[in-house]
Amino acid sequence: xxxxxxxxxxxxxxxxAPVELKCNYSYSGxxxxxxxxxxSRQRLQLLLRHISRESIKGFTADxxxxxxxxxxxxxxxxxxxxxMYYCALGLIYNQGGKLIFGQGTELSVKP
Amino acid sequence: xxxxxxxxxxxxxxxxxxxxLQCTQDMNHNYMYWYRQDPGMGLKLIYYSVGAGITDKGEVxxxxxxxxxxxxxxxxxxxLAAPSQTSVYFCxxxxxxxxxxxxxxxxxxxxx
Numbered sequence: 001x002x003x004x005x006x007x008x009x010x011x012x013x014x015x016x017a018p019v020e021l022k023c024n025y026s027y028s029g030x031x032x033x034x035x036x037x038x039x040s041r042q043r044l045q046l047l048l049r050h051i052s053r054e055s056i057k058g059f060t061a062d063x064x065x066x067x068x069x070x071x072x073x074x075x076x077x078x079x080x081x082x083x084m085y086y087c088a089l090g091l092i093y094n095q096g097g098k099l100i101f102g103q104g105t106e107l108s109v110k111p
Numbered sequence: 112x113x114x115x116x117x118x119x120x121x122x123x124x125x126x127x128x129x130x131x132l133q134c135t136q137d138m139n140h141n142y143m144y145w146y147r148q149d150p151g152m153g154l155k156l157i158y159y160s161v162g163a164g165i166t167d168k169g170e171v172x173x174x175x176x177x178x179x180x181x182x183x184x185x186x187x188x189x190x191l192a193a194p195s196q197t198s199v200y201f202c203x204x205x206x207x208x209x210x211x212x213x214x215x216x217x218x219x220x221x222x223x
Contacts, residue, residue: 101153
């Protein structure tokens with residue numbers, strides 16, 4: 001079965017501390033993984049996707065197929081990073097591009 | 112470019128009432144989606160469409176219906192509202208194979 005698990009509902013860190021938001025997935029096919037973010041009073045939006053191998057707002061995520069993980073990391077958290085973060089598994093090919101979302105992790109960065 | 116728009120923003124329904132949640136996108140995307148989000152849970156796919164005239168069920172389709180007569184519009188219909196349908200509903204659209212999805216602002220629905 002296809003499933004995405006984010007084990008932490010809330011992650012609270014101080015400004016300048018490293019951040020790691022965990023994401024594990026279950027999928028028998030070749031995974032396409034994404035991180036979406038929702039800032040307060042804003043729409044859900046794409047943060048980054050694994051195939052791009054890019055760093056957005058200082059965040060990176062590496063796909064580890066052996067551990068079936070796609071953890072989101074940032075070396076130095078900023079207060080403006082406070083938001084809800086969702087990991088998503090994309091069923092791209094022949095499945096209409098559907099996304100399976102994790103439960104979400106609320107990141108709170110304290111001054 | 113308004114992106115994805117949803118109406119209404121809020122709605123309270125009585126049990127058994129019907130309503131349509133509207134969703135429109137102006138990005139000429141073929142793929143459109145409806146999700147619901149319950150408190151503390153991730154988004155669950157209700158229905159999706161890969162083009163005008165084509166729709167398919169997602170994870171949680173029971174109690175809902177959709178239609179896709181144009182590329183722009185993808186309304187979601189609740190026929191007999193139930194308290195279990197109290198949720199926040201998000202519409203999204205995507206280009207290509209739905210690669211990146213662009214979300215609307217959401218509709219908060221309460222069924223009493």
